[in-house]
Amino acid sequence: MARRKTSTSISSGRPSWFVYGALAVVLATAIFPFYWSFLIGSGDQSTIYDQNMSWWPGGNFLANAAAVISNPAVSFWKALSNSIIVSTTTAVSTVVLSTLAGFAFAKLRFKGSGPLLVAVIATMAVPVQLGVVPLYILMQKFGWTGSLGAVIIPALVTAFGVFWMTQYLSQSLPTELIEAARVDGCSMIRTFWHVGLPAARPAAAMLALFTFVTTWNNFFWPFIVLDPKNPTLPVALSLLQANYFVDYSLVLAGVLLATLPLLLLFIFTGKQLVSGIMQGAVKG
């Protein structure tokens, strides 16, 4: 690097090559496990035991992937479509219901709004594990165990979502806009629809993205409540290991296959994820 940093120009100068080198190492660490999976997943059963294993991928990835997909114990397509259904439904409902509640908390004044908001925030600290036994008994009573509803319903709206939207709307939605809509004779719900929702869009998109990713990766509760024959992708992955525990080429091909949708999502929305995390940090 031609430009050298002097001690006085802290914010203007470009950092040294050392910083780029160190970041490149971090990046390599982040990517390496994927490459390793591809290396093993594109070989055959014996690749992992080969002392002089090549660092160049083999040619069996598609065959291994096909073997995973066609394995009846894993029910890959079912798992994929279940994951899409669960994550999409949860993301949409969380965004709509959180925005609605956030709109009320941020911009409407009503009796008890303060304590109620505190109650919402307090519930964020409660771990999932605490209620998991009775929740399971409840689902059994409703006859929902094994169905996707058992995974979707508890996740329809989250305290985090409500908190997030309240924060955002109280900062970015001018109260005058709501008043103007009310003067024009809009009902509350139309005010929400035409003023609240458009203003909430950036934060809502972020919330949708995070809810989608979190739900997609969720394992504990789906693992408990879902049937192995009707799994989400992480549950199917856990079955993969139980079925193929000797053949890592199939296990890791399956892992890559199941990770692919989120990697694609990341390529297109990674920028938003980054700014979502950074904005959340500044506010939280």
Next chain:
Amino acid sequence: MTTTLQRPDRPTDEQRQSGGKAKLTLRQRLGRWDVKYSPYLYIAPFFIVFGITGLFPILYTAFISMMDWDQVRNTGEFIGLDQFAFVLQDREFWIALRNTFSIFLLSSVPQLIVATFIAAMLDQNLRAKTFWRMGVLLPYVVAPVAVALIFSNMFGDKYGLVNSVLNDLGFQSILWHTDVIPSHIAIATMVNFRWTGYNALILLAAMQAIPRDLYEAAALDGAGTSRRFFSVTMPQIRPTLVFVIITSTIGGLQIFDEPRMYDTYGLGGANKQWLTITMYLYNTGWVKFNFGRAAAVAWILFLIIVTISLVNFFLTQRLIASDTVAKKAKPKQKQLSASKGGK
């Protein structure tokens, strides 16, 4: 009135007080109800969902934890605190507690240190900022289950990548799936892989909110790069660091996915080397089908998390209170964040 928003065609307060209620048209009355009750309607979904799937189960957990629960009949027999006594006398529970804390410490401490340094590097005036930030975040989108499968392969006892590298470097193989601490290190590595970049971005946001003139002033006073980092950056991001510590405590003490998928049996190893509390809870409830005892474990776990969080909280208060530099710069920081949020 409980709302600030008023329709222009609404009757004034005097009109209403002088028996104006009868004069209201249906439309006006609907409008009043709309203003008064709509907010409750909007927040209702959250409280209904939370009531059914959150609050009720929590209270019911307390009830079930004092029961000898019958899986078939779905009823229980009251036995007081026996389940708690059993759990607290169970050797496996204490092993699980030890493992949970050990994995938590091995994952949170190195992770925070590395995340802080990554954040400091990202805070430089880099070319292709977005590229580096995205790269650091990449592992976050991978499911913990997938991460666990990849890493448990790399940490294989006989043919794992880590051991063959160790052998090539002239070291002995480490029994990652047999010995206690190595198994904890392997599992902690999975957690670190997934969360370091995420936390680095949170810390980066805090670093970017630091007023640049603080650095200029420090530089004028002759502070070098490392001195600026420890005397300006660190005190300034301390509140955020504590926030990260608390959230990773809550998450870390509940760890399940990674240790569960660390071997094919999912029971925490032959000698429970990597059995965690949540795994113990799962095994009690859905392997041994003892719901009463599992509920007791849930409450114990909850109390542990609350205790640790409170300890963290009080530590935080003291840390922040003792930090005068951070206090002075705070108003500025707030302004910055407000302008960012309102863009």
